[in-house]
Amino acid sequence: MATSRTTGTTPDEKERATPARPRSYGRGEPAWIELSVRDTERAAGFYRRLFGWEHNRPAGERMSFGVLEGERVAGFRPMSDDDRGSARWSVYLATQDLEGTVTAAESAGATVLVAPRSASSWGRLAIVSDPTDGEVGLWEAEILKGVQAAPGNGTPVWFELASADHDAAVDFYTDVLDWECRELERDEAGDGDGTYTVLGDAPDGGAGITGLPTGSEDRSHWSVYFGTPDTDASVRRVVEIGGAVVSEPRDTPHGRLAAVADDQGGVFHLMGPTSD
Structure with a gap:
């Protein structure tokens, strides 16, 4: 080990x-x-x-x-x-x-x-x-202002709430935390047919809210995406060092994404350039 x-x-x-x-x-x-x-x-x-x-x-x-x-x-x-x-x-x-x-x-x-x-x-x-x-x-x-590493390889590049009730989640974060949200067009949002809502216009360190897939038994949850220069290579590395693949790499309008788990079960996402 x-x-x-x-x-x-x-x-x-x-x-x-x-x-x-x-x-x-x-x-x-x-x-x-x-x-x-x-x-x-x-x-x-x-x-x-x-x-x-x-x-x-x-x-x-x-x-x-x-x-x-x-x-x-x-x-x-x-x-x-x-x-x-x-x-x-x-x-x-x-x-x-x-x-x-x-x-x-x-x-x-x-x-x-x-x-x-x-x-x-x-x-x-x-x-x-x-x-x-x-x-x-x-x-x-106070002393800890938050993540200090800039968004990039090996650091957070995106955050996402997958919610059982997309509209209710948007209302909550708008009302409580003053989010200024915009909805992506379907071809911007990538795969799936639900609405995708993002916080503001900033590409770095931004956040989005999506609905859980129809029929999903998952509960609403927040996820973190880490940047990588090569999603497929990072997925292979995760497996080599004892982790597991949760969802295989796929290309989207926002990059090549995958979900993985570390060797103690902590699930996170990888985001890198598309394969073409």
Whole structure:
């Protein structure tokens, strides 16, 4: 089993380790991702072998970080003993008023799963289940402003909510987080016959909402897409290092996409250039 290269950071070094001009996020933008997992060292080894991430574990902290070229990409958080599920990726949306956003979310039909709380000196978080049963985090930044690595190979390039009720989900995120949305035409959206709604016009770090396929037994869920120069090669690499293929690579108007799972069951997506 591969081991990760782990570096330590003392509490006093936290702020010095933050980029001088940290990438910041507006209200409602996907700002942070976190993998809840049984074995954080093993997870760090998997993503090092796949994406080249280094592993940084601050002294005295439960959470550690995947780092690429000196910039934070994601968090690794050990699962609690009573959590019997498999590893899972979570998406956190930025807010500058955590309590106000949670109150608005509840008023709009969300269920609070984790009430607002401190995440050490990194920031403050809450987790809610939106009215379509999609679990999403909320992040009020302090030291940790969010993902600092630019969108690209081995870093998040897109975020997506697959919802059991597309229209209700759009209404929720528009009302609670002030999303300015636009619908894609069917030939823009790619495969499938449902409506695809995107957050704003920015191509980098954007987000979309799609409906679950008719007859799907999946619950609503958020997903993260990582960039890759070669989707098929990355899928093969996932399998080589102990992961699994969830959906085979396919070309779309937005690139060649695939869904995979890491060696502890955490599902994520790959996005690269089309095969032609």
